[in-house]
Structures are given as structure tokens and as C-alpha cells.
Amino acid sequence: MRTLAVLGAALACGISSLGAQRAHQFEFGAFGSFTRYDKVFNLDNQIGGGGRLGYFFTNVVSAELDAGYQSPNPKTGSASPTLAHGSASLVLNFGTARNLFYILGGYSRLDFEKTAPYRFTDNAVHGAIGDRTFLGDRAALRFEVRGFYTPNTGFAGGDWAGHVIGSLGLSVFTRSGPAADADHDGVPDRQDACPDTPVGATTDARGCPSDSDRDGVYDGLDQCPGTPAGARVNSKGCPADTDGDGVLDGLDQCPSTPTGASVDAKGCPADADGDGVLDGLDQCPSTPAGAVVDPAGCPLDADKDGVPDGLDKCPNTPPGAEVDDVGCQRFRDSDGDGVDDAKDRCPGTTPGTRVDAAGCGVIFETGKSALKPESFTVLDIVAQSLNANPEIRIEIAGYTDNTGSTTTNLRLSQARADAVRAYLGSKGVAPGRMVTKGYGATNPIAPNTTAAGRTQNRRVELHQLP
Known part of the structure; x- marks a missing residue:
């Protein structure tokens, strides 16, 4: 009865994992048994045998019929009865592809035959726990412990009765169902060295996923299968380029390059003219070295003399003055009055005339006081x-x-x-x-x-x- 209590508890438990892919398969089996009878029958423990036929509706639920036979000896008396029993069971299967555990329960009919007092038939319920250890895709060793309970036995002087049968046998499965493949990678679980491969990943003959570009995203799931080594990728296997410079993150040694700047193979921006404005953003890419530039990379020229600030040694040259290569004014005096042409407001002064700083003089004609x-x-x-x-x-x-x-x-x-x-x-x-x-x-x-x-x-x- 202790066994029946265990079976009842097992039947109440939830099944947390699926067994092998056995849906729509038949199971044929033969077994040897050892029976311990209820003491009310006054029979010795006995070895017997039997066979079974089962069918898997799903990977978890199956049903089976089985029959067994024993010829026990009474502990007292000379009459030796025979016992034939048949059972119909509902089975719940769970475990792995290599070990398919199960619990079952159902109805049994026990037929005792011989002379009295061993000539009666009992109706019983039963429950069992067991395990199938697979030897291949189609064969398994099956071990089981089953308890029978007869609420109203036909044995003389008896009320209720219970006995236990332990069995060990061999089961063979048909090919009606696909080979077990829990991760659906096309490699049977028994051959799968990587049984948890993500769905959709490409696998080798051992069932292990491949990653040709070694970016951490398996082939078959990788939407960008040719990613360069070292590049960072997203969950789809595609490389990122945060700064949009064309050099992938993980390879980019300058990951914050401004948008539009030209970069080298390492992702770092170039500045060919060394003016501090990056190539690609520099609107004046050939600025002379040392020239002061604006944000667009073009040289400034505060005095508009044609010599950029930073190179102009005379940065405040008057407008219009002719300057030399360093931005300093060249002295020209076309009329010889001592005033630079750039400042001479009277450029045609008569030679020898005394002039002011603007190159002009106050001139009179001979014998006259009228101003010229x-x-x-x-x-x-x-x-x-x-x-x-x-x-x-x-x-x-x-x-x-x-x-x-x-x-x-x-x-x-x-x-x-x-x-x-x-x-x-x-x-x-x-x-x-x-x-x-x-x-x-x-x-x-x-x-x-x-x-x-x-x-x-x-x-x-x-x-x-x-």
C-alpha cells in the first residue's frame, strides 16, 4: 500500500519536461516479472513474464495494454494456482531522449485458476513508475514497479487485497515518428553534441552551431555573415558604425569622428593642411601652414591684404596698400614727395613741393594769392x-x-x-x-x-x- 501512495503522489505531480520525439509511435515489449502477493492469498513470491503493446498519442501521453502470467506456490497446502492478469493504462512520459521516465495508472483484471480456494476473478486498479533506457532510436530497456489494489477480493475470507509486481524487459519502437530532435536542428538528440542549439542556426554533423565570421551570432541567424573580425555586432549579427565614418565599431580607433569628416583605415579623421579643421569638413583644404582659419577651415585676413592672419607680420596694413609676402607694406613714392603712394592723396605733386602727411601741399602761382x-x-x-x-x-x-x-x-x-x-x-x-x-x-x-x-x-x- 505504501507503493500505491507513492504512485498517487507521482500522478498528482506536473510534468516539467518533454520526452523524446515519440508521437505516433507504437511500443512492443516483453518482460520478466517478480510478484509479491498480498499475505491474504498465502502465496510465495513468484517469477513470471508477459508482454505489452503501447501507442504514443503525443510525446508525453501514451496508452498501453499488457498481460502477464505467474504460477505461484501456496505457502501451505498442495494446490498450486495460476494467475493471468491483463491491464489497460494511461501513461505520462517525461525525461530525456536517453532516459524516458513515466508514470501510469489504469484498470486490471486478475484471473486466478485452479481448485478452491484459488478459483476466482478480481477487478483491480493499478499504478506504476518506470524508466526506459534507450539502446538506440528504436530499442530500450524498461524497468517498472507496479502496485495492484483490489477493493473486494473474491478470495475466501478476504476483504481487500494488494500486491506488487516488479518487471524488467525490452521494448521496441516503430519508425512511425521522427527521430528525437529537441532543438529542431536536424540532428537526432542521441547524436547531438549541442542539444540546445537556437532554432534556425546552421549546425555541423554533430549538431553544433557554426559561426563563420566569429562575431558571436550563429550562421543561419546572422543577417550579416561576412562581418570583419573584431567588429561589434547587434543581435542580428550586423556591425554597427556609431559615428557613420565607414569604419565599424570595434575596429574604429576614433569612434566619435564628426559627421562628414574623412577618415583613414583606422577610423581616425585626417587634416592634410594641419589647420585644425578635419578633411571632409575643410572648405579650404590647402590652407598654408600657420594660417589662422575660420570654422570652415578657410584662412582669415583681418586687414584684407591677401596675407592670412597668423602669417601676416603686419596685421593692420591700411586698406589698398601693396604688401610683401609677409603682409608688410611696400613703400612706393611715384611723385617723389616722400609719401607712400598708398597714403598719398595728391599723387601728382610737382617734384620738390613741400607736402603734408597726405602728400599734398598748398601751392600758389607766381605773383598770385589765389589757391591752386x-x-x-x-x-x-x-x-x-x-x-x-x-x-x-x-x-x-x-x-x-x-x-x-x-x-x-x-x-x-x-x-x-x-x-x-x-x-x-x-x-x-x-x-x-x-x-x-x-x-x-x-x-x-x-x-x-x-x-x-x-x-x-x-x-x-x-x-x-x-
């Missing part, structure tokens, strides 16, 4: 300067050459000084800030023996007063 048009430029500059500095007072000194008498020259030089004051006054300079005086032919700045010298001496000088 060439003088307007310099006087306009003087007017602008005086208007910008209202605290300054000046003396306007007029001069002549030595042509004419002293009296005439004094009068003429005074008239020339007055003409300059009148012009400056017309440009907004207050007359009270200007004093005029004629000095005649005194203080020549050039020889009066030549026309050029006399031209320089016919002049007006401006002096700042204290």
Missing part, C-alpha cells in the same frame, strides 16, 4: 582736423619766392595767408582760432635759382600756437 586746386585736398584735411580739435589755435604763415620787391612780396605773402584762412573759415573753422602773417621771401626752403625751388618757396605753413 591741388591745395584744396590738404586744406580740407586741415579743416577736418581743426574742427575735430576746437581747442587748437594756429598761425598761418605766408611765403613767396624772391621774384619782386620786398614790399610786394610781404603784401603777397600776407594775401596768401589770408586766402588760406578764408578757405578754412568756409569749412567751419572759427576765424578767431587763426592768425595770419606774411613773411615775404624770407626763410626759403629751396634755392630760388631754379623754377622748382621757387615753386617750393611759394607756400603757406601752419604752426600751432601755444
